[in-house]
Amino acid sequence: MTTLLAKAAPGLVRAAPINPSGHTMSRARLLRYLEIKVHHLIQDRDWESIRVIGGYDRTAVVSRYEKGGKLFNIERPTAEIHGRDLVVKAFPGADYVQHYALIIATYLAMTGRPADMVTYQPPRQDECRSALDVLDLQLDGDLVIVGWGLQYLARGNGVWNRGPGYAWQRSELAGRRVVYLGFLHSIWGDVAGRVVERLAELGAGDVVYVGKVGSLSPGIAPNTWLATGNTSLLGGALVSWDDFFGDFAAAQGGVQSGLHVSSPSILLENRDWLAQHMVSYAFVDPEIGPMGVAARQAGIRFGYLHVISNNLATRYPADLSNERHSDVIQRRAILVERIRTIITGRLAAAPDTISGGAR
16 A cells, blocks of 8 residues: 555655754753644554645544644644555645644654655645635635634634635724634645735735744843844845835834744754854744735735744743743733734724725
């Protein structure tokens, strides 16, 4: 079966596990981060081969470690059994497929199991684009707020309308039409850029992304600050965009502003990577750069206002391995309310330039 799978999948790339001793997370916390993400079929059984591909398939075996207790970003990649071989299906995106393959390979290596049979097949561009064709909203210059914490930003006053893999809610904020848009699956990396591209096609006037970033600056405690900016290092080049927030968000209390780095995988952010970037850059995440570029190409505004969720330069009790801790949840709830206040203030500050999608 392994030979048949390999013949049917040219362009396979081996996913080499990272060296945990060089990572910015401690070994124990890195392993915990991996354990909450790896499909149960991989944790429970050994396989002759594991191949990660792009494919959104909820009819395949769903991981029992999928997230619970929230509305969005709850789905993990699914798995399909072929005898002694396993095909893992991640939502189509080059960054996400690579990231999840690295997660699997590193988990296996850290638990003393062979990892050299883990490969991934980068999805074609047309596969990545068509995966978001199902996103179908009637937009007419609306502000679209996409990402994390949406049920709290929307304050639960409206009804969530369901689409395949996503949900949205319409509202009004400071006199502006607003659509809150959340996805059940991850919109990791380049997938997020295609979300912005698709929203522009559907008529969005502005897009705001609310999420989480890692700090590259020592001394910035997780879950106590917000981050914003209008420039990211993407593929070795600096890219900027027309920022929805302008200078407004950066002037507010509790908000850090700086240069951002777009990284395709947390697994690649080791101490050597940190040393190369921490002098010039403030934040890291996978999505901001691709989203900003997509917005610039589409001629719409884009802005991000994120919780600083972890710190790569200083080890704190809170990091990406324990995000479900009650103290973390409480701190982030306060920050989400602050995000809503800043977005509302931005809309109220300049209705002539950002109302109704007028450019």
